Amino acid sequence: MPNELPLLANGPVIRRDAARNREALLQAAAELVGACGVRDLTTEAVAARAGVGKGTVFRRFGSREGLMAALLNHREEEWQASVISGPPPLGPGAPPMERLVAFGASRLRHHREQAALIEAAGSTWGENYAVLGFVSLHVRTLLSQLSVQGDLGYLSTALVAPLAVPVLRQQIDAGGMSEERVIAGWNDLVARVVAQPSPTRSS
Amino acid sequence: MPNELPLLANGPVIRRDAARNREALLQAAAELVGACGVRDLTTEAVAARAGVGKGTVFRRFGSREGLMAALLNHREEEWQASVISGPPPLGPGAPPMERLVAFGASRLRHHREQAALIEAAGSTWGENYAVLGFVSLHVRTLLSQLSVQGDLGYLSTALVAPLAVPVLRQQIDAGGMSEERVIAGWNDLVARVVAQPSPTRSS
Incomplete structure (x- = not known):
């Protein structure tokens, strides 16, 4: 995702989106862990439950x-x-x-x-x-x-x-x-x- | 190190050599850790002190x-x-x-x-x-x-x-x-x- 603009210019909006996605992903992960346990948890399932793309999981958290x-x-x-x-x-x-x-x-x-x-x-x-x-x-x-x-x-x-x-x-x-x-x-x-x-x- | 012979045939001799090398490498590693600490310890130095090749370290222990x-x-x-x-x-x-x-x-x-x-x-x-x-x-x-x-x-x-x-x-x-x-x-x-x-x- 190359971006030549200074981060500060569009930072706040991205950060607000990012925070919302982050919160939704954590919530979804917590619910899935509660329902299915940790071992069977996939990033796909977490992303689907949070209503975001799988790539967002990796952008927000780096990895599973x-x-x-x-x-x-x-x-x-x-x-x-x-x-x-x-x-x-x-x-x-x-x-x-x-x-x-x-x-x-x-x-x-x-x-x-x-x-x-x-x-x-x-x-x-x-x-x-x-x-x-x-x-x-x-x-x-x-x-x-x-x-x-x-x-x-x-x-x-x-x-x-x-x-x-x-x-x-x-x-x-x-x-x-x-x-x-x-x-x-x-x-x-x-x-x-x-x-x-x-x-x-x-x- | 491909070896088509059944292991059992020449196993005992190899095992005796292996045990001797293993003991010498452990002794060398212990001495070097005592002298220089763990961080600076190299497999080369351990092998040299034990009088064996570096490959023997990996054959006996898999890795550092x-x-x-x-x-x-x-x-x-x-x-x-x-x-x-x-x-x-x-x-x-x-x-x-x-x-x-x-x-x-x-x-x-x-x-x-x-x-x-x-x-x-x-x-x-x-x-x-x-x-x-x-x-x-x-x-x-x-x-x-x-x-x-x-x-x-x-x-x-x-x-x-x-x-x-x-x-x-x-x-x-x-x-x-x-x-x-x-x-x-x-x-x-x-x-x-x-x-x-x-x-x-x-x-």
Whole structure:
């Protein structure tokens, strides 16, 4: 698509169209993933459902992997919004221990649902320190509200670590644990951290 | 290298040569990684140091990535041997809590040293459930010796999770924590799990 005009001249209109197509494609991809799973998702089906040409998928997302990565980002943003301003106990308003327990189960389910997408996104979805940073900060804030003593910066990352996709795959897919068992185990781990049987306990 | 003879006819001799070359190449690669790091390692330099042709590297390991993956496996085996039969406190003979603390620091250092190799091995080194299984079982055994109550199957995988390379990268490379801080944090986490302030505590 050669274009000799300066991009700025017709940029805004193209950008508005592009944004609309992008949103429609993400919506269509999300619906198809929900209906058929990630593996059977084709860019043709996504384009058809969004009412655009297949080429638009590649112009907006570069590749099928890029579309999957964008969908992951989109869902991560939705999940983070539910933590920041969604209903309790995941969102604000519940006691910190209830929020922590709700966080663990919600993050586990989120990761289980995204695992196939993460694989489909391949190398376009790397280690995302911004996401890990948000999640760790949330846990750290709750530990602080629970008056947990110790290195909360470390403890928060350590409590987030067992909720990562590869660990859940090891526990559930390879190890045969149920999701319920993993959630109960994580809650028990958190309870042991919060109970902090240290002589400097101040709560 | 077309070869119309049945492989079995001259197999043993080839296999003995192959094993010798493989061992020499792994040894050379390990020495060069130690001296120059992973990034600057070339297959030419490894072949030259091992006294074989460059083609032998590709015949034995398929690719530079394959060589890195084989080196990773080799080092993992050495590390596991030091847990199974090395000197205490990492190896047998020390009290279980001392072994657990020694395990954490040793596993962290092992992963920090292997991180560049793991990246260089790329897709040829995936999630290795056999390795994760060994490590988790070791921690589970020590938790059991410490009379920890609860779901030891879950707790062992959860304690191993924060020692994974991506978590250490988040904490140390992206987050600026020192290795000492991470080791102290992990020891504190383990102490909280072992202290288990639950009403069913039996120790």
